[in-house]
Amino acid sequence: MPRNRWWWPWAALVCFAGCVKFQQHPLELGNPSNYVTLGKEHIYIEQHGPTTVQSEAAAPTIALVHGFGATGRSWLFIQPALARGHRVLVMDSPGFGRSDKYAGDYSIRSVADKLVEVLERSGSRRFHLVCHSWGTSVCLAMALRAPGRVQSLTLISTFAYEEQLPPFLTWSRAPVLGELLFGLMWDSRLDDRLNYSFYDPDRHIYPAAVDEARKLLSMPGALAASLAVARGMDFGWMVPRYQTISQPVLIISGQEDAVTRLPAARRLYNDLPRARHLVIPQCGHVPFVEHPAKVAQAVLAFLREQEAQR
Numbered sequence: 001m002p003r004n005r006w007w008w009p010w011a012a013l014v015c016f017a018g019c020v021k022f023q024q025h026p027l028e029l030g031n032p033s034n035y036v037t038l039g040k041e042h043i044y045i046e047q048h049g050p051t052t053v054q055s056e057a058a059a060p061t062i063a064l065v066h067g068f069g070a071t072g073r074s075w076l077f078i079q080p081a082l083a084r085g086h087r088v089l090v091m092d093s094p095g096f097g098r099s100d101k102y103a104g105d106y107s108i109r110s111v112a113d114k115l116v117e118v119l120e121r122s123g124s125r126r127f128h129l130v131c132h133s134w135g136t137s138v139c140l141a142m143a144l145r146a147p148g149r150v151q152s153l154t155l156i157s158t159f160a161y162e163e164q165l166p167p168f169l170t171w172s173r174a175p176v177l178g179e180l181l182f183g184l185m186w187d188s189r190l191d192d193r194l195n196y197s198f199y200d201p202d203r204h205i206y207p208a209a210v211d212e213a214r215k216l217l218s219m220p221g222a223l224a225a226s227l228a229v230a231r232g233m234d235f236g237w238m239v240p241r242y243q244t245i246s247q248p249v250l251i252i253s254g255q256e257d258a259v260t261r262l263p264a265a266r267r268l269y270n271d272l273p274r275a276r277h278l279v280i281p282q283c284g285h286v287p288f289v290e291h292p293a294k295v296a297q298a299v300l301a302f303l304r305e306q307e308a309q310r
Contacts (some may be wrong), residue, residue, distance in 0.1 A: 070133075
């Protein structure tokens with residue numbers, strides 16, 4: 001290649017990286033009554049079970065917070081069981097699903113603050129948090145930043161330490177390289193990521209689910225927001241404060257979880273002063289899909305215990 005053209009491949013890569021863009025305009029994705037507005041940002045939220053604010057004392061609120069790259073629809077397998085006797089609020093976290101994906105702060109603490117505000121605006125002064133994977137780090141931050149609001153935490157497939165970050169997300173923090181990785185590989189690796197999440201993927205992964213996941217990734221701003229969330233995974237300020245979390249905690253782990261891994265869950269169990277740990281055998285990263293009855297039963301028993309003590 002002539003010396004004066006050496007820069008063409010790099011220029012093409014930089015140009016491609018610039019194609020990973022945030023949402024530019026408002027989206028019409030659902031019933032306006034299902035959104036809470038924070039500035040120009042719209043966060044999607046659904047209510048199930050008793051929905052009136054007056055019923056909160058008799059029917060405590062459970063807020064469901066999904067994992068990285070997922071949406072509130074992840075909870076469909078256990079949501080009906082939790083909604084019997086509880087007010088269940090299901091959110092699409094900022095940057096995911098039906099929520100907006102504008103440029104902004106997608107750090108763990110920022111997402112935590114936004115979800116606390118969304119729940120407050122939905123009429124919940126105090127709430128139990130049930131969360132999954134990356135969502136567990138958000139909920140731990142919610143407990144640290146708004147301790148008076150959080151009554152208990154159920155942490156499923158915990159993601160709470162820097163060492164748990166896979167190489168893909170670690171490399172994505174680098175400028176330009178992150179845009180390239182997400183632009184080139186995020187969609188193409190979808191099948192592999194889904195298979196990796198389950199102990200028995202053949203039972204739980206089907207073409208319609210993969211197609212739905214691809215639709216979410218193709219939404220305006222989806223790749224850019226996911227990359228911003230990856231770059232905002234900062235655990236340094238949180239880890240030294242885990243021992244200050246006073247709320248009761250239930251940790252649920254799949255014994256064969258290859259994503260967040262069992263040793264990290266055991267470490268978090270030791271770091272949290274009021275934690276208990278349930279390990280489900282023959283289970284991967286998504287226990288509430290692979291073993292929904294066991295998870296729902298464990299969560300409800302844990303919440304009944306907290307409510308009885310209160």
